[in-house]
Amino acid sequence: MHRTDLISIGELAARTGVAVSAIRFYEAKGLVEALRTRGGQRRFLRADIRRVSFILIAQQLGLALEEIGAELARLPAGRTPNAADWARISTGLGARIDAQIASLQRTRELLGNCIGCGCLSLKKCALYNPGDKAAQRGAGPRYLLGDRAGEIAEVG
Amino acid sequence: MHRTDLISIGELAARTGVAVSAIRFYEAKGLVEALRTRGGQRRFLRADIRRVSFILIAQQLGLALEEIGAELARLPAGRTPNAADWARISTGLGARIDAQIASLQRTRELLGNCIGCGCLSLKKCALYNPGDKAAQRGAGPRYLLGDRAGEIAEVG
DNA sequence: ATGAAAGTTCAAGTGAGGTTTAGGTCAAGG
DNA sequence: CCTTGACCTAAACCTCACTTGAACTTTCAT
Numbered sequence: 001m002h003r004t005d006l007i008s009i010g011e012l013a014a015r016t017g018v019a020v021s022a023i024r025f026y027e028a029k030g031l032v033e034a035l036r037t038r039g040g041q042r043r044f045l046r047a048d049i050r051r052v053s054f055i056l057i058a059q060q061l062g063l064a065l066e067e068i069g070a071e072l073a074r075l076p077a078g079r080t081p082n083a084a085d086w087a088r089i090s091t092g093l094g095a096r097i098d099a100q101i102a103s104l105q106r107t108r109e110l111l112g113n114c115i116g117c118g119c120l121s122l123k124k125c126a127l128y129n130p131g132d133k134a135a136q137r138g139a140g141p142r143y144l145l146g147d148r149a150g151e152i153a154e155v156g
Numbered sequence: 157m158h159r160t161d162l163i164s165i166g167e168l169a170a171r172t173g174v175a176v177s178a179i180r181f182y183e184a185k186g187l188v189e190a191l192r193t194r195g196g197q198r199r200f201l202r203a204d205i206r207r208v209s210f211i212l213i214a215q216q217l218g219l220a221l222e223e224i225g226a227e228l229a230r231l232p233a234g235r236t237p238n239a240a241d242w243a244r245i246s247t248g249l250g251a252r253i254d255a256q257i258a259s260l261q262r263t264r265e266l267l268g269n270c271i272g273c274g275c276l277s278l279k280k281c282a283l284y285n286p287g288d289k290a291a292q293r294g295a296g297p298r299y300l301l302g303d304r305a306g307e308i309a310e311v312g
Numbered sequence: 313a314t315g316a317a318a319g320t321t322c323a324a325g326t327g328a329g330g331t332t333t334a335g336g337t338c339a340a341g342g
Numbered sequence: 343c344c345t346t347g348a349c350c351t352a353a354a355c356c357t358c359a360c361t362t363g364a365a366c367t368t369t370c371a372t
Binding site: 057060061090093094097098100101104105107108111 | 213216217246249250253254256257260261263264267
Binding site: 175 | 358360
């Protein structure tokens with residue numbers, strides 16, 4: 001154990017590259033927790049650097065903060081997560097990446113035949129396939145994407 | 157030419173699967189244009205089905221509406237775009253998909269070594285790499301992502 | 313000719329993911 | 343002790359991509 005096992009919010013921000021305000025926001029969302037000094041300032045564990053790193057990586061893979069929180073909640077309570085813990089909760093990310101790659105490769109292939117030929121018809125070529133979570137991120141009509149059963153566009 | 161070369165907003169919505177309100181929104185943003193009936197109702201060209209399809213596909217690939225507008229602006233003015241036109245403006249999408257696939261594959265590889273071993277340090281493994289546009293979608297601190305020069309996290 | 317369905321505009325609301333501001337408090341060095 | 347920079351809270355604000363609602367109007371099939 002070092003002298004300073006606890007770090008300030010500013011240091012956590014510097015170490016992870018996220019803004020101080022963002023860390024407070026994550027805390028409010030329950031993604032990280034902080035101890036407090038007598039004066040009320042936050043003190044984080046060094047292990048929280050990993051935790052925030054995980055948030056950043058998972059975000060890049062298209063998970064919403066709420067989903068990330070659900071993953072993080074599966075880390076062992078009470079003790080600092082170790083390598084095996086992180087490996088466990090990262091397995092799901094691996095599957096997600098594989099799915100995304102597969103989806104993109106499908107899209108890539110279709111782009112050749114389909115937009116290349118000028119048809120660009122959703123129904124015909126299914127180029128516009130749902131199930132690509134990463135692409136649904138952000139505001140807007142989430143339900144439109146990924147909630148399409150059978151009949152979509154057909155260029156008439 | 158058919159009898160009905162022009163379609164209503166409702167039909168365009170049905171054909172593409174996007175909400176009527178979204179199409180009005182796209183029109184306001186300059187992504188599509190409409191003729192008007194004497195009574196003021198919008199009438200779209202059949203070719204606009206392709207155009208809206210393109211918007212949807214490009215969105216899935218992580219382009220913002222403004223970027224999509226810029227791409228669409230490169231279609232020939234005055235005449236209905238043909239297959240070659242669509243092929244031309246779709247080429248850039250292909251490159252983007254390739255880049256995304258490459259980025260994900262890199263991430264996938266690192267996830268094994270890096271999270272697997274528990275280090276999860278941003279600086280050390282560069283797992284958290286910028287340049288993955290698709291992941292930056294949605295509102296929020298775009299500038300945080302993709303605007304990081306050298307020093308990022310290092311797990312102490 | 314009529315009634316329902318579909319269309320119109322404009323303004324305001326939504327939700328994700330934060331940032332910014334205002335008005336203070338805390339901690340560390342000199 | 344005193345300053346200075348980092349920290350605190352609460353609430354307001356921001357962008358993006360739309361949706362929703364109110365209050366009417368147009369279109370179309372019968």
